[in-house]
Amino acid sequence: MGALVKKEIVTQKISASCCRRAFLCAVCRGSGTFYIKSADYGVTVAGADHELIQKCVAIVKSITAVEPEVKLHSYANKLGPDELFEFDLKHSDGVYDKLVEAGILPPPSVPDALCPPYVIEKSCCKISYLMGAFVSCGTLSAPKEASDGKSSGYYMGFNFSSEAQAKFMADLLNGYDANAKVRKRGENYSAYIKDAEKISDMLTRMHAVSGMLELQNIMLYRLLKNNSNRYSNCEAANISKTVNAAVKQLEAIDKLKRAGILDSLDASLQDVAAARLNNPDATLNELTEIIPGHPNRGAVNHRLKRLLDLSEAVKD
Numbered sequence: 001m002g003a004l005v006k007k008e009i010v011t012q013k014i015s016a017s018c019c020r021r022a023f024l025c026a027v028c029r030g031s032g033t034f035y036i037k038s039a040d041y042g043v044t045v046a047g048a049d050h051e052l053i054q055k056c057v058a059i060v061k062s063i064t065a066v067e068p069e070v071k072l073h074s075y076a077n078k079l080g081p082d083e084l085f086e087f088d089l090k091h092s093d094g095v096y097d098k099l100v101e102a103g104i105l106p107p108p109s110v111p112d113a114l115c116p117p118y119v120i121e122k123s124c125c126k127i128s129y130l131m132g133a134f135v136s137c138g139t140l141s142a143p144k145e146a147s148d149g150k151s152s153g154y155y156m157g158f159n160f161s162s163e164a165q166a167k168f169m170a171d172l173l174n175g176y177d178a179n180a181k182v183r184k185r186g187e188n189y190s191a192y193i194k195d196a197e198k199i200s201d202m203l204t205r206m207h208a209v210s211g212m213l214e215l216q217n218i219m220l221y222r223l224l225k226n227n228s229n230r231y232s233n234c235e236a237a238n239i240s241k242t243v244n245a246a247v248k249q250l251e252a253i254d255k256l257k258r259a260g261i262l263d264s265l266d267a268s269l270q271d272v273a274a275a276r277l278n279n280p281d282a283t284l285n286e287l288t289e290i291i292p293g294h295p296n297r298g299a300v301n302h303r304l305k306r307l308l309d310l311s312e313a314v315k316d
Contacts, residue, residue: 002140005203005211009131010052012207019128020059025104025115026132027056028089029165030158034111041108042096046086052135053085060089064098114168126172131206133158133169140199140211142218154215156199157192159185166191178202242283249276249304252311259314268295272303 014020032043047053053070061067068087075082089095089105099105106113120126134140139157160166166182166189173180173191178198180191193199196219203212253273256262262273275282275290282290284297291300 001142001211001214002138004214005140005206005208006049006052006135006138008208008210009135009206010049010055012131014059014128016124017062018122018125020062021102021104022115022119022125022128023132024056024059024063024099025119026129027052027136028099028105029115030133030136030138030160032089034106034108040090040092042088042090042092043105044086044088046084047136048082048084049135050083050085053087057087060087060095060099063102063104064095066093066095068093068095112162112164114164120172126175127205127207130172130202134206142196142215143222153194154196154199155192155194156202157190159188159190161188163189165189173202176202176205243281246276246280246282248308250280252308253277255311255314256307261310261314265310269303269307272300273307276304 014023028043028045031047032045034043035041045053045056050070057068057070068089070085070087073084073086075084089099091097091108096105096108100107103116103119115129120129137159139155139159141155143153158166158169160169163182163184169191170180170182173193178193178201179195180193182189182191184190193202196215200212200215200219203209203215253262253276256265256273262270265273271291271293272287275287279287279290284300287300288294288297295303
């Protein structure tokens with residue numbers, strides 16, 4: 001599901017230059033790696049999505065008039081061959097310094113510097129920053145039935161190598177009442193949301209409408225299934241309760257019969273006893289249709305309780 005949302009975000013056109021700057025600022029912090037090599041330094045931005053990398057290259061070119069070269073790296077993993085695309089923003093090319101001036105990249109003396117406030121001052125730029133962060137280091141999952149019958153929960157996360165970056169992202173998310181939190185996962189830190197409605201709201205803000213609709217469908221399916229399970233459990237509990245009550249009533253009637261008391265009771269109690277003996281599985285409503293005179297449910301229940309009380313008075 002996360003791949004669907006990322007694809008939807010990457011294919012969107014970002015028209016305003018301020019929003020393109022915020023988008024690239026987030027991508028560089030989400031999937032960029034600062035390096036120092038001999039007399040040069042810079043940031044390498046890498047990702048498996050070629051379209052995202054090309055989008056970032058186009059933004060860099062629009063700001064610096066320089067088009068970084070995209071390199072392709074092929075590697076093998078457990079699932080087979082895979083590809084990684086990357087480009088460098090170098091000091092020697094004059095690109096790094098221009099992007100520092102634009103507020104996109106951190107100063108080389110503080111490579112882990114947070115996004116400058118003026119870059120995301122506008123509400124549209126905040127959203128663009130969120131979009132850039134999600135496509136570069138975001139994850140998204142929704143409940144799926146596991147083999148053991150259990151299910152995972154709703155989760156939207158943004159993974160960073162720096163705790164400060166994760167806290168910055170959590171604060172940005174909480175500006176939209178997302179109830180985001182930060183936790184450490186291995187060597188990295190995550191800003192995450194686990195509330196389905198808040199995740200849905202965040203997808204809407206990021207203009208990921210298709211992703212939001214899919215999430216809403218999952219939420220609706222889970223709601224209907226849970227309600228169905230609750231109904232089934234309630235029905236099972238009611239059936240069990242009815243069976244247990246009927247067993248006790250049958251035992252009471254048998255006890256009164258063996259004690260020679262049943263035949264001496266008034267007709268209304270004998271009619272109820274006979275109906276229960278002949279219909280051990282019947283509910284109270286069904287007994288009302290069987291007993292002569294068709295007494296109401298309350299009357300039938302009262303007479304059965306009377307039989308129970310009489311049986312308790314009989315010594316074994």
